[in-house]
Amino acid sequence: MIELEGLTKRYGEKMAVNHLTFAVRPGIVTGFLGPNGAGKSTTMRMMLGLDRPTAGDVRIDGQHYDRLKDPLKYIGALLDAKGMHGGRSAFNHLLCLAQSNGIPRSRVHEVLDTVGLTAVARKKAKGFSLGMGQRLGIAGALLGDPRILMFDEPVNGLDPEGIHWIRNLMKSLAAQGRTVFVSSHLMSEMALTADHLVVIGQGRLLADTSMADFIQRNSRSYVRIRSPQRERLLDVLYGAGITVVETDGGTLEVDGGKPERIGELAAQHQIVLHELSPQQASLEEAFMRLTAESVEYHAHADPSLADPSLAGTPSPSAPPPPSGGQGRQAWGSDWKKG
Amino acid sequence: MAATQVVRSEWTKIRSVASTVWTLSLAAVVTIALGMLISLLSKNEFDTMSRQDRLSFDPTFISFAGMSLGQLAMIVFGVLVVSNEYSTGMIRTSLAAVPQRGTFLFSKIAVATGLAFVVALATSFVAFFLGQAMLGSHRASIGDPGVLRAVIGGGLYMTLIAVFSMGVATMLRSPMLSLGILMPFFFLISAILGNVDATKKIGRYLPDQAGNKIMQVVTPVDDDTPYGPWGGLGIMVLWVVVAVAGGYALLKKRDA
Numbered sequence: 052m053i054e055l056e057g058l059t060k061r062y063g064e065k066m067a068v069n070h071l072t073f074a075v076r077p078g079i080v081t082g083f084l085g086p087n088g089a090g091k092s093t094t095m096r097m098m099l100g101l102d103r104p105t106a107g108d109v110r111i112d113g114q115h116y117d118r119l120k121d122p123l124k125y126i127g128a129l130l131d132a133k134g135m136h137g138g139r140s141a142f143n144h145l146l147c148l149a150q151s152n153g154i155p156r157s158r159v160h161e162v163l164d165t166v167g168l169t170a171v172a173r174k175k176a177k178g179f180s181l182g183m184g185q186r187l188g189i190a191g192a193l194l195g196d197p198r199i200l201m202f203d204e205p206v207n208g209l210d211p212e213g214i215h216w217i218r219n220l221m222k223s224l225a226a227q228g229r230t231v232f233v234s235s236h237l238m239s240e241m242a243l244t245a246d247h248l249v250v251i252g253q254g255r256l257l258a259d260t261s262m263a264d265f266i267q268r269n270s271r272s273y274v275r276i277r278s279p280q281r282e283r284l285l286d287v288l289y290g291a292g293i294t295v296v297e298t299d300g301g302t303l304e305v306d307g308g309k310p311e312r313i314g315e316l317a318a319q320h321q322i323v324l325h326e327l328s329p330q331q332a333s334l335e336e337a338f339m340r341l342t343a344e345s346v347e348y349h350a351h352a353d354p355s356l357a358d359p360s361l362a363g364t365p366s367p368s369a370p371p372p373p374s375g376g377q378g379r380q381a382w383g384s385d386w387k388k389g
Numbered sequence: 390m391a392a393t394q395v396v397r398s399e400w401t402k403i404r405s406v407a408s409t410v411w412t413l414s415l416a417a418v419v420t421i422a423l424g425m426l427i428s429l430l431s432k433n434e435f436d437t438m439s440r441q442d443r444l445s446f447d448p449t450f451i452s453f454a455g456m457s458l459g460q461l462a463m464i465v466f467g468v469l470v471v472s473n474e475y476s477t478g479m480i481r482t483s484l485a486a487v488p489q490r491g492t493f494l495f496s497k498i499a500v501a502t503g504l505a506f507v508v509a510l511a512t513s514f515v516a517f518f519l520g521q522a523m524l525g526s527h528r529a530s531i532g533d534p535g536v537l538r539a540v541i542g543g544g545l546y547m548t549l550i551a552v553f554s555m556g557v558a559t560m561l562r563s564p565m566l567s568l569g570i571l572m573p574f575f576f577l578i579s580a581i582l583g584n585v586d587a588t589k590k591i592g593r594y595l596p597d598q599a600g601n602k603i604m605q606v607v608t609p610v611d612d613d614t615p616y617g618p619w620g621g622l623g624i625m626v627l628w629v630v631v632a633v634a635g636g637y638a639l640l641k642k643r644d645a
Contacts, residue, residue, distance in 0.1 A: 100488045101481055102644040117488035121394075134482040136406060136473055143405035151398035151486045153391065191482065 052077055052230060053098060053126075053199060057107035060093050060254075067093045069254035070107065075232045077198070080225045082245030082262070083234040086342050090254035091234040092130070095203050099128055111199065121152040126199040127192030134188060137177025141168055141187050144176060145194060154195055162190040181208035189220070199230040206240060218244050238338035242266070252342040269337030274308040277301070277326035278317070287320050288313070302326070395487050395496040403470065403500055412466035413505070416547065417512040420459030424516040427454040428523035435527055447607035448529040449539045452520020453513070456543065456604075457576075460550045460597070463505065464571045467554025470501040471636075472564035484645045494640055498555050498633065505551040510544030517543070535606040538618065542603030545622060550575070553596055553629045559636025600625030 053075040060068040068090040075081045085091050096102040098109050100116035111119060111126055119125050135144050145159045163169045166186040171179070176187060185208060192200055202221070206214045221244055225231045235241050241248060241262070248265050250258040258265065278284045284303070288295050293313070296304045305313060310327050317324050403409050431451050435443070474480040487493040517540045521528035529536050558567040575597055582592030592598055593614055602614065602621030616624065 096481070096644070099481075099485045101484055119488070122488055123486055128485055130481050130485070131478065133478040136402075136477045136479045138406045138408070139402070140405065143401060147398045147401040147405070148482065148486050149398075150401055151395050151483075153394050 052112055053201075053232060054110045054113075055094075055098075055107070056109075058094065058097060058104055058109055059106040060090070060097060060102060061105040066254050068097070068104075068251075071251065071254070071256050072107075073249050073256060073259045075199075075230055075249075076247070077230040078225060078228050079246035080221050080231045080233060080244050081247045081249060082241035083232060083249050083251070084238060084241055084338065085234075085236065085251040085257075087236055089236075089251045089342070091236075091251065092203055093254075094251070095128070095130065095201060095232075095234065098201065099126070099130070121154075121195065123148065123152040123154065123195030123197060125195070125197050126201060127195055127197040128201040128203075129185070129188040129192045129205055130203050131188075133184065135176050135184070135191075138175055140173050140175055141179075141190075142172040144187065145190055148191055149194055152195055158194060158196075162193045165193060166190040182210060182213045185209060185213070189217075197229075200224055200232070202231075202233040204234055204236070206235070206237075238335045239333075242334050250338070250341060257341055265337075266334060269332070269334060269341075271332035271337065272307060273330050273332065274305045274310050274313055275326060275328050275330050276303040276305065276313065276324060278303070278322060278324050280322045283320065284317065284322050284324075287316055287322065291316055304330075392492055392496060395492050396500055398487075399497045399500040402497075403504060406473065408469045408473070409466070409504070412462050412469065413508045416459045416462035416466065417508060417515075418459075419462060420453075420455040420512050420547070421516045421519060423455030423458055424452045424520045425455075425523050428452050428520040432524045432527055441610050445607060445609040446527065447605060447609075448521060448524050448527055449517065449533075449536050449606040450604050451524070452517050453539075453543050453601075453604045455516060456547060456601070457580075459512070460547060461572060461576060463509070463547050463551045464554045464575060465568065466505065467501065467551035468558040468564055468567045468571065470497065471555050471558035472562060472567055475562040476564055480645050490640050491637060494559065494637055498552065501555060502548060502552050506544060506548040509547035509551075510541065512547065513540050513543030529606065533606070535618075539604045539606050542618065542622065546597075546600045546603060546625070549600060549622075549625050549629050550597065553625075553632050556629065556632025556634075556636045560632070560639050594624060596625045596628035599628075 055071050055073055058068055058071040059066070071090075071094060083091055083094070093102060097104050098111070098116065109116070111122075116122060116126075139147075141163065142159060145162065146156065148154075149156065149159050160169070160172075163172050166189055168183065168186055168190065171183065176184065179187065185205065189202070189205065192202070200221075202217075205217050205221075209217065221231050221233060225246070233244065245262050247261050248258060249256070260268075276284070281301070281303070285295060285297075288303075288305070293305055293308060293316075296306070298304060310329050314324070314327055317327075428448075428451050431446075431448075435446065438446070474483055484490065484493060487496075517531070517536075521530075531537055531540065554567070554571055557571060558564070561567045561570070579592065579595045579597050582588040582595065583598045584592075599616070599621040602616065603618040605618065614621075
């Protein structure tokens, strides 16, 4: 169990982590999601006592990290794959970590075997590929057989086989009743592994929810329409009180709309349709909308920090309103309460 | 967190990287070889020396002349032991394993200091005996008054240079920055300050100038240094304590 309370980190003017409060519970994989620069790594470093919070508190099983006796036996972390001396062999890297926490030498062989590095145990780490380095880092995290495991972007740089291995490893660790906390900037990755989601953007908590809930709330359904008589169709739909969003590709989207009703309206007005299809938005899209909210919010305070690439799709166009009742404003405020 | 665990861990770290071996062997080889060469040259020059120079002739000190260069390798050793952690990113892994930063730093320094002392003391004895062999009839004997103190002092001096470098590297973190400051300081600036009359009085309180007094057996004729061999070493120890304390204070306070 990891508990954060009002955790805050400020670098000069910039709030890297802004009053985060949440708990990471045992027995499940908790995904820690946010775009690059959202403050995930800073939060993780504060959890490990590496960075000092400006305000607030983190506790590991009720204790501050630096009060833990032999911390590797409580919590194992993979922060970045480069956290090792390249001139030292994999075995010696793990051995020095083991010795500092009173972990027997035999355990070094065990974890090397678990991550599949036994054959290169005596090789220097600088000759390792990114994937091998990642595996060595994971071996270090597993060394103390800890109840809590923390992985910062563990699938970065791994080949498909390695990614598959990590997913299964995290799931099996959680199934053993351990607390597994894993960060990512990819929603699709989280959807496959995480049971619970903590989403942050600009250092703020945007969502703390179960994966199932998140999927249910965010799998936006909409109807996609293409028509050569776009302007007429728009008039007709507005006339019928249906809110339409125009996308970049020239197609129209109607949130939560019924294709039957739209088709009938088009027929009534003799408008040609080239496409009329019900769609489900991807989770990735939902995540981008969620975090775009935090970017947009920030943009009001400082326009120079707005990042257009993070803005949600589809982009609303004139005439307003951009979206229906399930639109952005409602989303943002919902999540912030959560 | 038992300190013995951390000491054992730091020993594994220090023995498992190549830089330990090459910096310490270089320190020993350079100190001994250059000491022998200068001893040989001094013997050949003795007959042409002035009376005053002959009175100041210190065969023990001459055999340690190689330390002026050998100490640079000791500086590299001290700097790398600490800054390797930062330049490789290992520091985060290390501090996650040992969050008590004082225990971490002092265990590391203790292990590196112990190893440096063993190497430095052996180097000092070898440099003395081989240097004396080169000096022929002008040689000193280990039994002469003050000589054993000077030889052991030579080991202490080189060790303290390494520890001072560890303290500075802990403060600066970057190996390039640390070496870029320490190397010219000990090789050039300190020597210049110590030899120019205007700055001599300040120069002799610098760590190396004060510290190498311990290796002198014969006091130069016109020497007005206000401290003795142990006083000089004491001044050097103060420098080392300040550097290490500064490193500790910053490590304690900084984000890793």
